[in-house]
Amino acid sequence: MDKEWFDRKHNEELPRDEIMNAIQNGMNAGRKMKRRNKVKSGVKLSAWVSGTAASVVLASGFVFSPVNTVLADVPLIGKLYEQLNLEIGKELAASNLVTEINEKATSNGVDVTVTSAFYDGNIIGVTIKAEGEDLSLEAMDKERSPETGYSLAGSDQEQLPGTRTVLEKVKDGSYVAALEFELSGKELPKNYTLPLTFNLMANKKGTWKFDIPVTQLPMKKIELNASGASKDGAHKMELTSLSIGKATATLDFMVSHPVDGVEESVNIKVLDDKGRRVEVRGAGRATIDQNELLIKKQRETQLGKIEDDAEYLMVYPEVVRDEMPIIEPLNQSFPYEVSSLNGVFKAVVRNIEKKGNELVIDYEIVSSNNEKIKEDWYKQFADGINLIQTSKVIKTDDLQPQYNLLSDSPDSFLVINKSKELEKDHFRTTFNLDRVKNFNIDEYSLMLPFGNLSKDERIKLEPIKVQIN
Known part of the structure; x- marks a missing residue:
């Protein structure tokens, strides 16, 4: 059942502008491609990895430089998420909502153990520990090895966006890392088995296979009928639903704009009624409907934790228009x-x-x-x-x-x-x-990239109020 669900989601259209930003950033590996005053989108895949202290990698394989650090001891699950600077796991662990598990696979003299898992909203997270006498990041083939220090076999996991931290060495000689995967779709499975097969761990090749069963934490879904438009009415955003998990949330919306050969993306800022900012973490699935005059994009945006005492949210949309390459x-x-x-x-x-x-x-x-x-x-x-x-x-x-x-x-x-x-x-x-x-x-x-020859045009839309309690 899980494989059938994955196959359906695999065939859905992925967000073109976010994917292209990720591809462009990865391929240029540190090259500053855009002007300082030119921001493509606040709703993009790379938002998943912004601001992290530990090195974090997009699931598509485009990477930031790893950080070579040694953790003093094998940390407890909550501490591990904190040290790897993954907010979702840290938040859930603080509320005892991360399941500690001990699934081990052995190959080529290396033991890999999945030590914890969670499933909140549409995010599945796991932590792993690798142990082996000859296991060494220093002995890796730096030219041909992934900068995470490990790799997954097959294509299923590669198609699931999310984040991965690099292997961090622990004082006892073992290595730890965390992975998050994003499921996408209107109807997410309540119970899911995440298939994981590692084929490289530091300097060791092998096959470490896992099937990790997870159950989605309770989630509140609110159907919405709220919208905001530009002053001239040409650009419009309609909020359709908000799904609130324990440490994550998903906002579904539709944006529409005229067909004019200009690339358009949407930045949103989200505040609750007490003025607290809700993190905009990244973009999920997207479907596009277009005729001769109008483009409609159904979008999914991943948010961070919404505080329990929040009464409503204010969404501030901004359309960014940029010349297509x-x-x-x-x-x-x-x-x-x-x-x-x-x-x-x-x-x-x-x-x-x-x-x-x-x-x-x-x-x-x-x-x-x-x-x-x-x-x-x-x-x-x-x-x-x-x-x-x-x-x-x-x-x-x-x-x-x-x-x-x-x-x-x-x-x-x-x-x-x-x-x-x-x-x-x-x-x-x-x-x-x-x-x-x-x-x-x-x-x-x-x-x-003709868009780099002029300033982006920015169009503010009306703020949109979302009642949640």
Whole structure:
């Protein structure tokens, strides 16, 4: 039954803008792709991992640098979540709502034990401990190993978003970590068996397989009929339901806006009646309905704990409009032009040349209405250009590119090695092709981030009140 439920959810549409932000952040590995005053979305997957002291990794595999620390002793469950800085587990453990378990699997001389589990709202969390005489993070193949220090086998777990902490060494020589997984769907199972199979633990390969049964903690669901709109009425948010768990909550809503070739995301701020901020943790499932004039997006947003004494919530929505990136095949007659969807900017590609293991692209950036472009915006545009395999691009009826990369290798992207300004408005970008076998210019396209050449337009919507008690 669990597998059938997972298969249904696997086929649902994932949030394109949040996924692309995660992909872009991961592929550029620390490169500051966006201007300081340019925020894509406050409702994105990366919000799951913001502000953590321990290193935390997106379940899709895009990572932040690990922190090498040694815990003094094997901590109690609540203390473990606290030291790994995972708020949900810490909150639930403080209320004795985390189940301590002791399921052990042994492979290649290493014992892996699942030590605790919880299921709150749509979040399932587990903690693990690994022990073995020769187990060592220092002995890992740093070039080929995941930065978490462990990996999961198969594709099921890889498709479930969430967070993972890196392995932390304990004074007794064992290693500990925590994982959270997000289930998605209107009707979540009350009882669920989470299948986990690890195939790498620090420097040891093996097979550590678990089936972890969990029961969802009591949850309160409130059907809503509240909405807010922009002053001109073109943008609207309708809140449809709020599900409140013990340490998490899920807000379902629909946003609608005109079809105009501009990428739109939504930031929300949530306060309770006593002025306490409710954390906006990330985005879940999304479905999109579109006709010639209007786009409707049914969204799910993950919230943090709502205090028991809260009477109502105030939701403050803000729409962020940003120019969509444009994808254009590389191999065309020079020079050729690539225009932004709003027609304000264009890149004139003067020449593309393969030199040894590098691909060199010369181009100009032109503004059609003499709009002033800041110097750092030029650099953000140049640094934000990527090569993408043309076969991975699907064109939709509205000509907005969609990206079918979730189950494919990150090698679908080639990250810029370097870019420089040759003269005013004239740039050269160089891609390193060492990782590409038999590079063929006919198989790749340029992805140009025209949104980096102008400020985001921000549209405030009316605040929305949600009565909860």
